[in-house]
Amino acid sequence: MNRNKVAVTKCTSYNTAEVSSAIKDIFAAHGGVRALFKKGDKIAVKVNILKASHPDKAIITHPMIVYAVCKELVENGVNPVIVESPGTGTPYTPESLRSVYKTCGYFDLFKNLDVEFNYNTDYTNVKIPSGKVIKYLDIINPILSADGIINIAKGKTHGFTYLTGAVKNLFGTIPGMYKAGYHLKLKGIGNFSEMLVDIAHFIKPRLSLIDAVVCMEGNGPADGQPREVGHIIASDSPFAADYVFCDMVGLDYRKNPVLLKSEERGFLNRDNIIANGKYNRITDFIFPDTAVTMDGFVNPSFLFKTYKFLFKDMLTLKPVINRNCAGCGICKKSCPASAITLREGSAVIDYNKCIRCYCCHEMCNNxxxxFHRGIMYKISKKLLSKKPE
Ligand code: SF4
Ligand code: SF4
Incomplete structure (x- = not known):
């Protein structure tokens, strides 16, 4: 059985020298750039840009990490191409990609480094031979045509999947709005997590990094608070990288639905992880409000499953539009269930259609x-929520 290497490197700021040194250490721990890539290889660098946002908000992979990785590649004769298909609220067009890279501070930083940014928005429907819940998938062409992939995720909480890291970042290889269709087709966290595992196993990035210098805690992936964690994680397996990230922020991996599915399918084998580098486990990281629902997912008791089935609607947090709504319509475009309409300058949710995917929460800029917490939610949270182990 293959062993998975995970390098954990201390990095406490986005200072150029500190990040460059950490990235050099990471490549060295994996045998050097040339052990991973051949001279002349075209490598897709899949970043994590949910939406146009300043790096200080901790929503996106910090451009300094991407810059340091690309610099190492260029200096070793490898050709990186920066690739992203942002969240469903951002149109997947060349103009929009240009504006997103600019707002996220990528252009400023890359002025002195000759690196290609992808604007090709073509995609191909490909067969996923080992797919458990998806057999065919639309994947963006710059990923399919690359000689290899480096996956650089941001470490954040996530209302739907608890945490988002290396595995979830690869959902961004699906073109633009097509992501919403998969939310609708694979309702429920179990199926959705299986799909994320299918995608990560198919894409097989040669190296997966997690920017855990400053993470997001609370109601991520877009509305939480930045939290200094002080590390960069890198692994030849996205599953192993996520496992270490989960442990670093103090969460029992069995509460992470994606890791649970990865382990069930044999893609995560904790005994086969060779960890290089140390970290102190955080004990007070703040998880999303939706966490109590997620706890239900991993609670194996028949009684709890029955309880959750009967009270599903009252147990699941409801997205509720507040007075900040500017009627921009981004949530309407992002909603996979077409549950949102605009009335008198404000978004309105049809709860009969809502599948509780929280894409609206993720994409709203205002x-x-x-999240509305019903009485059953509050009781359940009191009874069932334990401090993360
Ligand atoms: S909730 Fe209102 S402000 Fe937010 S994305 Fe929807 S329409 Fe725009
Ligand atoms: S209203 Fe929000 S949570 Fe409900 S289906 Fe639409 S995007 Fe998902």
Whole structure:
């Protein structure tokens, strides 16, 4: 059985010298750039840009990490291409990609480094031979045509999948709005997590990094708070990278639905991880409000499953539009269930259609989507929520 290497490197700021040194250490721990890539290889660098946002908000992979990785590649004769298909609220067009890279501070930093940014928005429907819940998938062409992939995720909490890291970042290889269709087709966290595992196993990035210098805690992936964690994680397996990230922020991996599915399918084998580098486990990282629902997913008791089935609607947090709503319509475009309409300058949710995917919360730029906690949710949270182990 293959062993998975995970390098954990201390990095406490986005200072150029500190990040460059950490990235050099990471490549060295994996045998050097040339052990991973051949001279002349065209490598897709899949970044994590949910939406146009300043790096200080901790929503996106910090451009300094991407810059340091690309610099190492260029200096070793490898040709990186920066690739992203942002969240569903951002049109997947060349103009929009240009504007997103600019707002995220990528252009400023890359002025002195000759690196290609991808604007090709073509995609191909490909067969996923080992897919458990998806047999065919639309994947963006710059990923399919590359000689290899480096996956650089941001370490964040996530309302739907608890945490987002290396595995979830690869959902961004699906073109633009097509992501919403997969949310609708694979309702529920179990199926959705299986799909993320299918995608990560198919894409097989040669190296997966997690920017855990400053993570997001609370109601991520877009509405939480930045939290200094002080590390960069890198592995030849996205599953192993996520496992270490999960442990670093103090979460029992069995509460992470993606890792649970990865382990069930044999893609995560904790005994086969060779970890290089140390970290102190955080004990007070703040997880999303939706966490109590997620706890239900991993609670194996028949009684709890029955309880959750009966009270599903009351147990699951409801997205509620607040007074900040500017009527921009981004959430309407992002909603996979077409549950949102615009009325009198504000978004309105049809709860009969809503599948509780929280894409609206993720994509709103005005903090106008709250979570409504019903009485059953509050009781359940009291009874069932334990401090992360
Ligand atoms: S909830 Fe947010 S994204 Fe939706 S219309 Fe209002 S401001 Fe726009
Ligand atoms: S209203 Fe929000 S949570 Fe409900 S389906 Fe639409 S995007 Fe998902």
């Amino acid at each position: 903090r106008a989507v709250d």
